[in-house]
């Protein structure tokens with residue numbers, strides 16, 4: 001590899017990493033906003049003696065996310081695992097509201 005091609009590759013890598021950092025920030029802020037809503041849902045559920053989890057709502061979300069993932073060129077299995085991970089954390093928070 002010449003010095004020129006190495007410098008060009010380094011520049012392309014830097015550009016991708018800048019984009020990745022911006023997108024990671026969007027992900028974190030988006031998750032923060034999502035958790036604000038789910039915390040409110042958790043308080044509402046606790047006040048009205050509603051169960052922490054709602055499997056039928058989850059089934060709807062998973063089907064929707066699978067469709068979105070396919071359209072976004074994202075592995076739907078990964079998207080489902082990610083949603084499961086997030087929802088499990090939300091359910092844990094809901095359970096804390098109820099105890």
Ligand SMILES: O=C(O)C(=O)C[C@]1(C(=O)O)C=C[C@@H](O)C=C1
Nearest residue numbers: 038041053054055057058087090
């Ligand atoms: O919609 C609800 O009832 C929620 O509590 C939110 C949420 C979610 O994080 O999207 C979490 C737990 C439920 O099982 C379903 C969905």
